[in-house]
Amino acid sequence: MDPATLTQEIKKYALTHGAELVGVLSPESIDDMPKYWTEWQVKQWSKKTSDYMDSPMSILVLGYHAFDDIHEAQIAHNGKIEYPVYERMRLYARRVMRQLEEKGYECVVYPFNLSQKKMAQLAGLGTMGKSSLIINPEYGPWFRLQSILTDAPLVPDEEATDDPCGDCTKCIDACPTGALTPYVIDSEKCLIGITEIELAKLIEEDLQFTVYRDTPDEVFREHMPRFTKNSVLMCTTCQKACPVGREKHE
Ligand code: B12
Numbered sequence: 001m002d003p004a005t006l007t008q009e010i011k012k013y014a015l016t017h018g019a020e021l022v023g024v025l026s027p028e029s030i031d032d033m034p035k036y037w038t039e040w041q042v043k044q045w046s047k048k049t050s051d052y053m054d055s056p057m058s059i060l061v062l063g064y065h066a067f068d069d070i071h072e073a074q075i076a077h078n079g080k081i082e083y084p085v086y087e088r089m090r091l092y093a094r095r096v097m098r099q100l101e102e103k104g105y106e107c108v109v110y111p112f113n114l115s116q117k118k119m120a121q122l123a124g125l126g127t128m129g130k131s132s133l134i135i136n137p138e139y140g141p142w143f144r145l146q147s148i149l150t151d152a153p154l155v156p157d158e159e160a161t162d163d164p165c166g167d168c169t170k171c172i173d174a175c176p177t178g179a180l181t182p183y184v185i186d187s188e189k190c191l192i193g194i195t196e197i198e199l200a201k202l203i204e205e206d207l208q209f210t211v212y213r214d215t216p217d218e219v220f221r222e223h224m225p226r227f228t229k230n231s232v233l234m235c236t237t238c239q240k241a242c243p244v245g246r247e248k249h250e
């Protein structure tokens with residue numbers, strides 16, 4: 001099958017199996033990015049695509065619409081945090097992966113130490129907004145990312161370059177902890193920046209947020225409300241403030 005037909009076929013499959021957005025980039029375009037350090041919890045240097053696979057040819061980026069607050073659920077269980085909706089996305093991404101594998105291609109789902117945000121921009125899904133999230137013209141910040149590194153020869157899309165923000169600073173103004181400066185997030189200040197081990201303990205033992213951070217506990221409880229006894233909803237205040245794609249989230 002020629003690359004153009006294969007690309008069309010796999011994109012169509014992804015869009016009819018859970019994804020709302022799909023794009024392709026070349027491994028070279030992300031490997032050209034300078035090495036970076038991920039601080040929050042991960043504490044690792046970024047990798048190159050060849051660290052994941054011998055002969056990478058393409059990366060497929062999949063965007064899943066976060067259409068409801070339930071997407072933000074974090075469940076504490078036995079000292080760990082579970083993300084039910086991320087499991088749903090992974091399942092969908094695996095289905096796409098199986099289509100490529102059946103054609104004889106090798107795949108790695110969600111190569112974590114490649115910047116998912118930068119790859120989404122290079123694959124044309126959207127551009128980085130001042131909230132530091134990738135903003136799509138239709139869905140705004142309300143989508144989550146999965147990606148598939150593969151040796152299948154897919155046709156790359158154009159990088160997205162539109163500025164979604166202009167003079168707007170609504171996300172920066174709305175953040176209750178001052179975690180945002182244009183295009184950069186400080187995970188030490190962001191409410192979600194609490195580590196998963198700390199959060200699980202906080203939920204399971206009903207601790208005050210101030211055990212871990214200076215931010216008052218009321219601020220944490222307002223922006224990271226309890227959903228059930230064992231779960232919270234992640235803060236979405238900067239996303240809710242964004243005028244782009246606002247109607248796309250309940
Ligand atoms: C650690 C992490 C966090 C940290 C913050 C650190 C950070 N830098 O984003 C915390 C825990 C606080 C966090 C919070 C959230 N996160 Co988060 N997070 C990640 C994670 C696991 C790693 C990101 C990271 O730190 N990389 C290291 C840094 C250095 O790289 P980077 O941010 O990718 O940065 C590169 C580009 O941003 C670019 N760059 C930097 N500056 C600029 C400026 C401009 C103008 C441009 C164009 C590019 C650019 O260069 C950087 C590399 O040097 C990714 C998944 C992943 N594996 O990539 C998800 C991810 C970024 N998070 C995501 C989401 C959705 C959230 C939350 C909304 C949580 C939620 N409710 O679901 C909040 C939003 C807070 C916010 N306003 O950003 C999504 C983003 C989707 C999107 N539409 O953009 C991702 C991709 C997860 C996913 N699979 O969907 N997150």
Ligand code: SF4
Pocket residue numbers: 174175176177178179180185189190191192223235236237238239
């Ligand atoms: S998720 Fe909440 S705390 Fe984090 S940057 Fe956005 S508004 Fe601020």
Ligand code: SF4
Pocket residue numbers: 129130131132135164165166168169170171172241242243244
């Ligand atoms: S709220 Fe405004 S500044 Fe922030 S990402 Fe959305 S458009 Fe950009």
